[in-house]
Amino acid sequence: MITIYPTEPSHGDDINALLDRSFGPGRLARTAERLRETNVPLAGLSFIACNADGALLGSISYWPVRLGTTPGLLLGPLAVDSTVRGQGVGVQLMEASLACIEPTRFAFVVLVGDLDYYARAGFRIAAPEVHLPGPVDPVRLLVRADDAIYTHLSGTVRPAPDLC
């Protein structure tokens, strides 16, 4: 049985080990990391998935960002332990956390990932006017927002730790 819990500081080492295993040693060189390195994860939106023994099976976090003056969130990293992939843990983590986002506070969610995976949660490819502070494959730059917001998003996503 999988249970979702809010992330606590004591989970940090286990989460880092999971991220190292999932993304490899180059994970901190990725462009999305430029939005995290000077930022603070949103405490109420970081979750872990554990099995009945309390072992960490997955983790998700969100980081406050802005596009122009529009407040939003960067989703990620999302990682699931390789021993339990394909069993719905990632989707559970995504659904549980996305349901907690107040759209009046954060108008969009952006991430770098596979559209085939994230489309089920309402993500679509970002408009060409949307950039991250570094190179990203444009078909992997994804956004989740209402149509009215989506069509007006443009510029470079910047960290916004003041929104925490």
Ligand SMILES: CC(C)(COP(=O)(O)OP(=O)(O)OC[C@H]1O[C@@H](n2cnc3c(N)ncnc32)[C@H](O)[C@@H]1OP(=O)(O)O)[C@@H](O)C(=O)NCCC(=O)NCCS
């Ligand atoms: C991507 C990841 C988080 C998915 O977690 P998961 O728990 O295995 O996913 P779920 O079991 O919730 O979802 C499984 C479904 O997603 C699909 N899926 C998984 N990874 C996918 C991908 N990269 N692209 C497209 N579809 C994918 C599976 O085929 C399956 O589809 P189905 O429901 O139609 O059978 C996990 O594979 C992982 O940690 N990968 C390494 C780190 C990573 O790449 N993270 C995402 C960075 S954006």
